[in-house]
Amino acid sequence: MNNPRPHSGRVALVTGAASGIGLDIAHGLARQGATVCIVDRNGPAAQEAAQAIVDAGGQAQAFVVDLADMGAVNTLLEQLAQRHPVIDILINNAGIVLTQPATDVALSQWNATLAVNVTAPMVLTQHVLPGMKARGWGRIVNVSSISGVRAGTGRLAYGTSKAALIAMTGQFAIEVAEWGVTVNAIAPGFVDTPMIRTLHGSSKQSTLLAACPMNRLCSAQEVANAVLFFTSEDAAFITGQTLGVDGGFLASGLFIRNLFEIPAATPAQGLAA
Template sequence: MPQHSSRIALITGAASGIGRSVAERLALQDGAMVCIVDREADAAREAAHSIEAAGGRAQTFVADLADSAAVQRMLNRIDAEIGMPDIVINNAGIAATIPVLDYPLSHWQLTMAVNVTAPMLIIQHVLRGMKARGWGRVVNVASISGVRAGTGRLGYGTSKAALLALTRQFAVEAAEWGVTVNAVAPGPIETPMVKQMHGGSSTDIYRDMMPMRRYGAVADIAHAIAFLASENSGFITGETLAVDGGFLASGLLVRDLFAATPLAVAAHS
């Protein structure tokens, strides 16, 4: 029997990209009833129908995560129609590449609302049910931009750093209830949002900074999230798993360093 056949999974931003891949994985391989949460109604319904056509279980919940009242209504509807979630994947996020001197307050507030406040409200809500059952899995989709600063990432990078801190804060208090709270930090992944941020010639610049010299696939992130949401991850909490092709580990990456003039070796006596 699939490990999550009796469980309910809530995935935000699940109409496309990483979120959809995660929803398909949890529903079709692990047997969970998945709640497709997204602001794009048509895309969310198509994702749910696709899962159902493949033999899985899915239902759509449309909400604008920038609106705290709408988030609460969505959570109440899930509780009433499906039941309290056992698994939460906070995947939805927004981003923009803007110089620090030009970054507008309105976009800062919107970014924090979607990337930080909405996950906080969702986790706070579902933890009550998870605590009562003595089991739960929360996985927050952050970014390597929350670990290492980058050009144009004032709002996005700061919000993802806050999401990583939020992960640890919830983890330490929820651990004794049998609930784990972890995060994944994707590197450059082939998603519509990343393509928009990395458009044009900058695509090659980002690819050259990757030790694996390629962008990741949404399935790479889905596999990592599925592990952190599984029974096998029960003693892991408060952690951030980078899924980035070695980007964070690389430090100063110099291409073809050893193909040039041989480096002098210092003698030691």
């Protein structure tokens, strides 16, 4: 019989956990018995998220941090060292995105994007690894993006940062694998979150749907399910991998909906024997 609380006694840290994908991940880990450290720059939302987990019978604490501020990140590390000397599960989920032409990206925007999407995950990963190695078990999951695998219009800083996060996943993975620590990445497609609706319109009218073979947006819970898989014992021998949760987007290549219903410009001719 499967253990419904496989992470009992473990501590999980989830960044960007006050809303969206991170919130679903936090609730999932809490249901599986983990004490969840909710890290987010939105203080009230982080406190509300932690309280919701506690009200549901789980354990959670909120840490209010702007991951773009390395001084604030260092303060977080000090707090964690005092309250949770060992982090068993790290989910680097927080990310920022600004959609604009590549020639218009200001250096300040570039630096802020890489600070949150790449540098903070690197620093947090370095922080948790000694404890994981000492205990002979650990799970690290980086939430990247399909924009880190294939280029997208207006995603110079975001796509570059998410590609770097995928590369970093492999770098860490091969150096810690022998200690029973796995490091993997998720590459979500178009997820139905407030951010994606702000950037691209409503889920029913989104221009992104035409690019997705499943013809719908992904839910935050579907991404969380993939993250939870990577934290499970079922994934104990999987490391350094990037899993697309994208409705077939990355596999689609030249995807034309209703291709076979479009009349050919020239009627097909029979092949000569």
